[in-house]
Amino acid sequence: MSKTLLPPKRSRLEDVARQAGVSAQTVSRVLRKPGLVAEATRQRVQSVIDRLGYLPDLVASNLATSSTRMVAAIIPSLASSVFADTMQALSATLATNGYQLLIGDSNYSPEHEDELVQAMLGRRPDAIVLTGTSRSKKVRALLARAGVPVVETWNLTANPIDLCVGFSNHAAGFDIARYIFRRGYRRVAFIGRLRNDPRSEDRLRGFREGLRGHGMSSVRVIEVGDPASPEVGAAGIDELLRRYPDADAVFFGSDRLAIGGLLACVRRGIAVPERLAIVGFGDFEISSLTMPSLTTIAVPTWEIGSITGELVLARLAGREIPERIVDLGYRFIQRESA
Amino acid sequence: MSKTLLPPKRSRLEDVARQAGVSAQTVSRVLRKPGLVAEATRQRVQSVIDRLGYLPDLVASNLATSSTRMVAAIIPSLASSVFADTMQALSATLATNGYQLLIGDSNYSPEHEDELVQAMLGRRPDAIVLTGTSRSKKVRALLARAGVPVVETWNLTANPIDLCVGFSNHAAGFDIARYIFRRGYRRVAFIGRLRNDPRSEDRLRGFREGLRGHGMSSVRVIEVGDPASPEVGAAGIDELLRRYPDADAVFFGSDRLAIGGLLACVRRGIAVPERLAIVGFGDFEISSLTMPSLTTIAVPTWEIGSITGELVLARLAGREIPERIVDLGYRFIQRESA
DNA sequence: AGCGACAATGTGAACGCTAACATTTTTGCC
DNA sequence: GGCAAAAATGTTAGCGTTCACATTGTCGCT
Structure with missing residues (x-):
């Protein structure tokens, strides 16, 4: 050639x-x-x-100015629509001021996240955005010392590394428990991922606590594995019916699973919510369209991204930031499935 | 502070x-x-x-070595699961050799894509990956002169800028037409995006051609706007029934729309496929789970990313590339909806 | 005409690293 | 012990910008 x-x-x-x-x-x-x-x-x-x-040549320019106009973000999965939404909002907000977003996919692995943080920091991003609030001491130290704004997202914590934009997964789980109790369900289950998904764990913890408050101490838990796909949710329903045939309500850790579970019920002729009530989490775009439609929690995916972007821009422009912790809340959406 | x-x-x-x-x-x-x-x-x-x-400091290192170990990719939308899949595969493949992926979201806008290409090139990526094969002369020239591997994906073209990895959207549309004809449908429609989505346009073109080959010259076309969401697909069905109540089959430009249309039919009591047959495009993860399940075309989303990654790595390692154009094909998936 | 002020342009040096080459130290061997 | 070869380490120059400062040019005003 x-x-x-x-x-x-x-x-x-x-x-x-x-x-x-x-x-x-x-x-x-x-x-x-x-x-x-x-x-x-x-x-x-x-x-x-x-x-x-x-x-x-921006590489040379970056070296001379010691500013890269890049913001690094680490998410558990690129292929997960909720994080993709957040990234799109973040990317759009940053783009208005000429900042580029550098996305790293940790594949839900904490070790990989640690490596990624390190690799990203080497590229000298002007800010760094993380998903979740739990990480190793070593990485916290690294980030704190990096001298750039750090935003932890998608959950809340009392002592963020720097900034924090999210909502309380724990409280959401708690609310769902209360709703399920009020609707009269008493033999409840949880289907979701736990290992390597601290936010899902938080939801379950809140859920458990909420149920305990109403005197329901046992939750039938079915942990599912890596891709939290609808197929896995469908398999979860099958396992639930096999192991706990008495269950009358199930909370799925994510709508992606819940939709699969719901469709599985439809296909198997299990009446929802009469025989089994279903609550999801995340309000995916088809959750309102299925029949029955899915009762769920709407999460401010887009806002997490845009607010994070605005905070980052404010920091980089040297503006004062009123609140280091931004709680964007969530909305309970009652539909037909529970 | x-x-x-x-x-x-x-x-x-x-x-x-x-x-x-x-x-x-x-x-x-x-x-x-x-x-x-x-x-x-x-x-x-x-x-x-x-x-x-x-x-x-990788910025300094990059300047000294004139290699950034970054690969830039531009996609129409981050929040679209199909491109997200491709990006995840690409990211994973590149990561094995220490390359980082820099993703730009053009929001389906050709002008924005042009700007992005320029902005990306300034960062001196070691390679650049684009979605689709149609772009302005100016950008083609810029890319050709950049002196780095360029991969155009998600469609095929006879004369790529450099490399090309995808499948024929045109042929897929053609096949669907044949299938629809063979199943006996005669009053067919298309619902999908056209402006700013050249691949969707290609599908429609192939579809039209296929129908014409069977003596069916007219296609009832309903163009939909920007987010090709399930809701928009549902609205598309309503418009179809209003404008062309005689239609007996509809091809949706994407499963995201098709699922919305399908669920709308279920909700409105329109028998699928008896009263209206539906064919989608893309085989999304819930397409096999709905009731009825969705007849569609499975597209090698993951492979596009991984093969692209391998080609890029090969080029960067100075290895010879056997074929500049890689046709990964597609699979027709017959299910219940048509 | 001459002065100061401001506008326009130019001149090093520096950003933090690595390639290429130069030098020093160690090693093996007779 | 002395010598060449190999191993280990050091030195210099540059990657392509921008910063801080220096210089030159232009203009209005007395």
Whole structure:
């Protein structure tokens, strides 16, 4: 291939400068602070830039300015629609001020998250956004020392590393327990992931506590494995009916699972909610459309991203931040399934 | 805040070097080619690194080596599960060789895509991955001149900028037309996005061509707007029944829409497929679970990402690439809805 | 005409690292 | 013990920008 034989050798600031008969600094100014250069020179330089197709090297620029205009975010899974929503909102908010989002996927693994944090920090992001609030001491120290804004999202904590934007998964679980009790269900179950998903664990903890408050001490728990897919939710229903045929209500750790469970019930002729009530978590886009529709908790996925973005921008612009911890709450959505 | 008053001043290679009593270069070697330094020095240096919590500055490293170990990818939407799958696969594949993925979200806007390409190229990625095959001459030129591998994905083209990994959206639409004809449907419709979604357009084109081949020249087309959500699909069904009450089969441009349409039919008591047959596109994770389940086309979302990743890695390692155009095909999945 | 003020442009040095080469130390061998 | 080869370490220069400061040019005003 001729391509590899003739490396096209990108043009640099100096190449533009030479051809325009000015110094490199002037070219830099044309790009960055055009107001400081005479209109005639500006046009001359600009035309050379256009002709050469010159693109400033941000790597060099970043080194010189010690600012990368990148914000790193680490999420448990790219393919999970809720985090994708948050990332889209974050990305859009940051983009308004020229910041790029660098996304890392930890695949729900804490060890991998640690590595990612380290790898990301090496790239000198101007801020870093994390999912969840629980992480190793070592990583907390690393982050605290990085000297950039850190936002922990998707849950709340009393002592964030820096900033925190989310809602209380625990309280949501608690509320669901109360609702289920009030609706008269007494033999309740939980189907969801636990290992490596601290937020789901928090929901279950809140759920348990809520039930205990009403004198219901036992929860039938079915832990599911890695991809919290609808298929896994359907399998969860089957396991539930096998192991605890007496169950009359089930709380799924996520709507992705719940939808699978709900559709499985429809297919197997199990009346929802008469024979088995179902509550989900997350209010996915189809949760309102199934028949029966899914009772669930709506989570401010988009807002988490946009508020996080605004906090980060505020910090980077040196503005004061009123609250280090932002509780965006959640909404209980009563529909047909429970 | 004391934080802003005392910038913690990160340690550099030289700080480590001084404290360990060696030169900066030796520290660099400890990190990069530990085999080249004596075990005793290695340990001494390493302990200083640990004590100081030194993290190499990749920005500087990138400038020095003129390689960023970043691959840029531009997708139409982060929140679309299919592209998210592709990105997860790509990210995972690249991660095995220490490459980071930089994702840009064009929000289905060609102009925004152009800007993004430019912004991304400024960051000097080692490769760039695009969604789709149609773009402006200017951007094609920019990319060709960037001197890095370029992969166009999610569709096929006879003359890619560089590499191409995807399947034929046109052929898929064609196949669906044939299937629909064979099943005896004669008054067919299409519901989907067209503007700013060239791949969806390709599907419709293939669909039209396929129908024409069987003597069916008219397709009832309902174009839908921006978020191709299930709700929009449901609204599409309502519009279809209003405008073309005689339609007996509908092809949705994506499963996300189709699922919404399907559930709307269920809710309105419209028998699927007896009264109205439905075919989707994309085989989303719940498409097999609805009742009736959705007849659709399965698209190699994951493979597009992983194969793209492998091609990129091969190129970057200087390995020969057998085929510049990789057709991963698709699978027609017959289920209950048509 | 001459002065100061401001606008426009230029000149080093620095950002933190690594490639390439140079030097020193160690090792094996007769 | 002395020598060459190999191993370990050090030195210099640069990657492509921007910052801080220095210089030159322009203009209005007395």
